[in-house]
């Protein structure tokens with residue numbers, strides 16, 4: 001237990017129990033849809049809409065060929081990652097969710113993403129303003145696109161069956177696009193960095209080379225060592241036991257997947273990047289592995305992320321690519337952001 005009525009959970013079984021108790025007596029408020037009034041992550045009423053959106057995003061992936069991903073990758077490598085990876089995700093996802101999207105919306109999203117990542121690395125007040133401004137321009141752009149494409153867009157129609165107004169539909173779609181592209185760009189960046197041999201000791205300016213895809217599961221291993229959603233949060237609504245302690249309404253429970261994924265009691269050589277550990281892994285690895293959460297508020301995009309990342313890792317264009325490090329340290333903000341780097345293909 002931490003000071004002031006806060007609990008930090010790193011034990012896998014306890015974490016699963018806590019997460020499965022969402023939404024009562026423990027409520028999640030920090031997931032993508034927190035901005036929509038009354039929209040509680042994990043709630044039965046919101047779930048159909050999140051699933052509809054996730055399915056639409058998944059079909060974007062199924063319909064896109066590896067060549068499309070390679071084309072997007074080679075299009076513009078001047079933007080440092082993870083923003084560069086975010087642009088790749090945006091260009092893959094948004095046109096499928098909103099056909100005929102205009103370039104203007106995509107560039108607003110890119111700017112919003114760049115401002116968010118900038119804010120994670122430099123939490124200044126000006127950075128916060130920039131990020132808010134960029135986000136509100138994106139929201140108004142998205143609202144405009146919905147005006148143009150609605151009615152007739154199946155996804156928008158499905159959202160309107162559970163949401164009251166176009167404002168709410170816009171917020172929901174924005175939350176989903178943000179969740180999909182921001183978190184996935186972080187995951188792609190980590191997977192590439194670790195495959196190229198990055199360690200916390202790698203200095204700025206270092207140039208790393210991307211080797212052929214290692215055996216085992218490099219994506220799963222990257223999500224273990226650096227889980228983008230590294231700290232989940234629950235708000236206690238009713239008295240509940242957290243292990244041998246009692247939590248009261250108003251207390252906060254934090255589940256730290258970063259620490260859980262590095263527990264020496266569970267993981268052999270926990271700090272090491274070893275994708276081959278996922279070839280026939282022991283049961284305890286699966287139990288202690290929660291990059292996408294579990295229970296009613298668990299991520300609806302997990303399959304999308306795993307498929308997309310594996311496809312991405314398999315791109316032959318990446319073998320021999322060079323990563324030039326700009327930053328050195330990860331940033332543990334709302335997501336666990338990697339240090340920034342520039343990609344150049346061999």
Ligand code: HEM
Nearest residue numbers: 041042050054180183184187228229292293297299300301
């Ligand atoms: C690497 C990428 C991603 C990671 C690590 C991630 C992780 C997570 C985690 C840990 C949660 C549970 C939060 C909690 O229990 O408090 C969550 C929820 C959620 N994720 Fe993801 N996510 C990723 C990508 C995506 C994508 C691609 C989508 C959309 C297709 C998505 C949509 C959602 C939604 C809608 C929820 C809330 C579900 C609900 O409220 O019922 N996520 N995500």
